[in-house]
Structures are given as structure tokens and as C-alpha cells.
Amino acid sequence: MVLSDADANSLIIVGAGGFGMMAALVAAGNEISVLLLEKPDKPGGSTAFSSRGIRAAGSRFRRVLDIEYSPEQYARDILGRNSNENDL
Structure with a gap:
């Protein structure tokens, strides 16, 4: 299989x-060409059912509240929830 420059700069994401x-x-x-696929008619996935917000490290909300939470801490927390068996 031969990849073109277009292939190298393209991304398919499953789940909106x-x-x-x-x-x-x-x-x-x-500047990456994106194809975003979603099974239902409306995007949102399980995020639409989230009532407590979306966790994120380094967000502006955390900075305003002076809450230190680095991307490394976030990764450790997420990995720890699944016995460090996540696919990265």
C-alpha cells in the first residue's frame, strides 16, 4: 500500500x-483533514448524559480557581481507574 501526502495529513475519528x-x-x-463519524443522528455520545462536567487538566476554569492539575496527573488518574490497562 502506498500512502500519499494527503493520507499522511488525514485523520478518521470514530465517535462524535x-x-x-x-x-x-x-x-x-x-491543518489535518478530518472525517468525524458518529452512529446516531445527533453528536454528543455519552457526553450528553454527563451531569458533572468534563474533566480536563490545565483548563482555564482550573486556573481561575487556582487548582493545580497537570496533564501528567490527569493521565495517572485515568490510567489508575483501569488498573493501568488502557490502550494509549
């Missing part, structure tokens, strides 16, 4: 939940 949409926005902002 909060994180899928965020990944699509970041990729598009970095």
Missing part, C-alpha cells in the same frame, strides 16, 4: 462525543 469532537477541532486547527 466530547473527546471525538475535541480531537477533530485540534486536528483541523493543525
Whole structure:
């Protein structure tokens, strides 16, 4: 299989939940061509059912509240919830 420059700068994201949409926005902002796929008619995934917000490290809300929570701490917390058996 031969990859073109277009293939090297393209991304397919399966799932238009909060994180899928965020990944699509970041990729598009970095001039990567994005195809975002979602099974239901409306995007949102399980994020639509979230009542306590979306966890994130280094957000402006954490900075305003002076809460230190680095990306490394966030990764450790997420990995720890699944006995460090996540696929990264």
C-alpha cells in the first residue's frame, strides 16, 4: 500500500462525543483533514448524559480557581481507574 501526502495529513475519528469532537477541532486547527463519524443522528455520545462536567487538566476554569492539575496527573488518574490497562 502506498500512502500519499494527503493520507499522511488525514485523520478518521470514530465517535462524535466530547473527546471525538475535541480531537477533530485540534486536528483541523493543525491543518489535518478530518472525517468525524458518529452512529446516531445527533453528536454528543455519552457526553450528553454527563451531569458533572468534563474533566480536563490545565483548563482555564482550573486556573481561575487556582487548582493545580497537570496533564501528567490527569493521565495517572485515568490510567489508575483501569488498573493501568488502557490502550494509549
